[in-house]
Amino acid sequence: MKTNFINRELSLLEFNKRVLAQALDPAVPLLERLRFLCISCTNLDEFFEIRVAGLKQRIEIGAPAQGPEQVSSQQVFDELRGDTTKLVQQQYRLLNEELFPQLTSAGVRFARSDDWNEEQQLWLKEYFDEQVVPVLTPLTFDPSRPFPRILNKSLNFIVRLHGKDAFGRQRHRGMVQAPRSLPRVIRLPDSISKPGVHNFVFLSSIIRMHVDSLFPGLEVGGCYQFRVTRNSNLYVDDEEVSDLVRALEGQLEASRYGAAVRIEIGHECPGDLREFLLDHFELSEDDVYMVDGPVNLNRLATVCDLDDRPDLLYAPFTQGLPDELRDEENIFSILDKKNVLLHHPYQSFAPVIDFIATAAADPDVLAIKQTLYRTGAASPVVEHLVTAARSGKEVTVVIELMARFDEAANISLANKLQEAGAHVVYGLVGFKTHAKMTLVVRRKEGRLVRYMHLGTGNYHHATTSVYTDYGYLSSSQKLGEDVHKLFLQLTSLTRADGMTRMLASPFSLFDALIEKIQREAQNANDGKPARVIAKVNSLNEPRLISALYDASQAGVKIDLIVRGICSLRPGIDGLSENIRVRSVVGRFLEHSRVYYFLNDGAEEFYCSSADWMNRNMFRRNESCFEIRQKAMKEQIRHDLELFLADNCQAWVLNGDGSYSRLVPDGAKRISAQETFLENLAAPKLVQN
Numbered sequence: 001m002k003t004n005f006i007n008r009e010l011s012l013l014e015f016n017k018r019v020l021a022q023a024l025d026p027a028v029p030l031l032e033r034l035r036f037l038c039i040s041c042t043n044l045d046e047f048f049e050i051r052v053a054g055l056k057q058r059i060e061i062g063a064p065a066q067g068p069e070q071v072s073s074q075q076v077f078d079e080l081r082g083d084t085t086k087l088v089q090q091q092y093r094l095l096n097e098e099l100f101p102q103l104t105s106a107g108v109r110f111a112r113s114d115d116w117n118e119e120q121q122l123w124l125k126e127y128f129d130e131q132v133v134p135v136l137t138p139l140t141f142d143p144s145r146p147f148p149r150i151l152n153k154s155l156n157f158i159v160r161l162h163g164k165d166a167f168g169r170q171r172h173r174g175m176v177q178a179p180r181s182l183p184r185v186i187r188l189p190d191s192i193s194k195p196g197v198h199n200f201v202f203l204s205s206i207i208r209m210h211v212d213s214l215f216p217g218l219e220v221g222g223c224y225q226f227r228v229t230r231n232s233n234l235y236v237d238d239e240e241v242s243d244l245v246r247a248l249e250g251q252l253e254a255s256r257y258g259a260a261v262r263i264e265i266g267h268e269c270p271g272d273l274r275e276f277l278l279d280h281f282e283l284s285e286d287d288v289y290m291v292d293g294p295v296n297l298n299r300l301a302t303v304c305d306l307d308d309r310p311d312l313l314y315a316p317f318t319q320g321l322p323d324e325l326r327d328e329e330n331i332f333s334i335l336d337k338k339n340v341l342l343h344h345p346y347q348s349f350a351p352v353i354d355f356i357a358t359a360a361a362d363p364d365v366l367a368i369k370q371t372l373y374r375t376g377a378a379s380p381v382v383e384h385l386v387t388a389a390r391s392g393k394e395v396t397v398v399i400e401l402m403a404r405f406d407e408a409a410n411i412s413l414a415n416k417l418q419e420a421g422a423h424v425v426y427g428l429v430g431f432k433t434h435a436k437m438t439l440v441v442r443r444k445e446g447r448l449v450r451y452m453h454l455g456t457g458n459y460h461h462a463t464t465s466v467y468t469d470y471g472y473l474s475s476s477q478k479l480g481e482d483v484h485k486l487f488l489q490l491t492s493l494t495r496a497d498g499m500t501r502m503l504a505s506p507f508s509l510f511d512a513l514i515e516k517i518q519r520e521a522q523n524a525n526d527g528k529p530a531r532v533i534a535k536v537n538s539l540n541e542p543r544l545i546s547a548l549y550d551a552s553q554a555g556v557k558i559d560l561i562v563r564g565i566c567s568l569r570p571g572i573d574g575l576s577e578n579i580r581v582r583s584v585v586g587r588f589l590e591h592s593r594v595y596y597f598l599n600d601g602a603e604e605f606y607c608s609s610a611d612w613m614n615r616n617m618f619r620r621n622e623s624c625f626e627i628r629q630k631a632m633k634e635q636i637r638h639d640l641e642l643f644l645a646d647n648c649q650a651w652v653l654n655g656d657g658s659y660s661r662l663v664p665d666g667a668k669r670i671s672a673q674e675t676f677l678e679n680l681a682a683p684k685l686v687q688n
Helices: 008-024 030-061 073-105 118-135 203-214 244-255 271-281 297-303 331-337 350-361 380-390 407-419 477-492 509-525 542-554 614-618 630-645 672-679
Strands: 108-110 156-162 173-177 185-187 198-202 219-230 260-266 288-291 338-344 365-372 394-399 423-426 437-444 447-455 467-474 502-505 531-536 557-562 579-584 593-597 604-608 620-627 650-653 659-661 685-687
Touching (some): 008 659, 030 260, 203 219, 271 288, 331 467, 380 394, 423 477, 477 502, 477 620, 509 542, 557 630
Parallel strands (some): 394 423, 557 579
Antiparallel strands (some): 156 173, 219 260, 338 467, 365 437, 604 620
């Protein structure tokens, strides 16, 4: 039965279809198409590790339907199974029938074993003997050596054997685990390749070609790759845990061998070996995906950055930088006079790094406080915080240990900062710290001044070149007071009351959003113009959706730019006919969160770390800051209107949960991301 809400898992899978559509688009450069294919594979991995794993658990324990749509977990799983099967088939059809042939024509060749010439065979045999064999451990099975533990998403081979071992016992099956220390794609030397041709070979092909030598005295009747995806949800008891780091470390170790939720097997694997694997991992036919190619497509990502093939990649661009930040003037002197709004990746993240670096070195800076959710390896932000702590400054860092898939890295990061003398506070169990804030306290002419950076994205230097986000640098004292209160809330767990320039989860943001949506509805009922625009990554909070439905019925014009999950059904007569939803998927990952309310002409603009999801409203610490300067409002308005006019990379959500891609169809071609790249205009700097 159709409900007023779209299931979260089904909506997330729809997003991955839009990502794969980028790989299918012939207008996208060839290696970038391969990259999008890899991203779709990585997304699908995470989808199974988290979302499908959760579904299977609910099915197993007979849990009632979850979510406002009230569709049973079994129904969702059955629908997902059909859609994911088609998606996987499409991935491999694209790879084998389009990308591989076109890459070969372009001089980037993935050589199959049947195509290796004699010189290449000799080189690969030497590579196998010298680089692979020393770290391989071929196995056969008996009661003393049962089937080994298989790491999550590792590459493995099931081997059919005939004959007797050295002790006279019959052997039927063996296994080889590909070493994690070896690259999955190997580039052949130019000396054994045609001029101008890049030859690549899969590690799986090398192992299969030489597997006979791993089982001397036995006949190998076949070697077939497989990969198991495991439940990667981490479970930390909010009430029982006494040491979050130790509890998390234990969960991380356990998650490497969590319950199997999916198995990918080479399509040529015979039925009896497939049944053997399914029985061992306690999986059913609904959990197996037979694939015609590498069982892990994202291993191809290492090929997507060939330095000498710019013709197969997106054209490079130079990130913009405001003129006022180009000179030698101290960043604090600039912020004493002006605020800065940066739009990444079109605008460089360097001013943010410079802000933290200058604070670390400035003798007048007394304290630095910062939240860290994801930072990446060798983060310059972390290095500057370490420098500041070692120089005697009061450095407080709120690190979210439970940032999914970054848990181990964040534990290491916390240890490094603590060793340098920083105060490290872990995110509260049950309430992830997702806010993006830096606060610098500096002495100026005998008084203390607060300087701050607030953002919609993480302090992750690498992602700032591919994620779209807003960053705001300011020395506004009222805003600084609010940021100070939020840091007190995070460190001392006191409630941040009396804020005038900011909203925050889990206390004030949700109620404020509901109030603002209801205010627009009242204005519409009073015959006044009313409008809401929201740009977020995901939308599934049922009460926010219900408030938007009510506002639509009152006549409020509502435009939602939702990249990923959207549980709202737009365009339904009598419910949501005034709501339009679109998703923009292109070269950059749309990551910024922006909220706009017409407010009877007294327009309100907010930037935030929070999506409109239940978790962001009630189970995360989030920051949301108001943009008040006229020039910055105009910039954000222009950006939103450009997204709403996009007819090249925009997909429109239909009421049934499907998406339709917009095409110019004779109209002027408009791509928001391309327009931003073409302009690369420095952001407006305005007086505080």
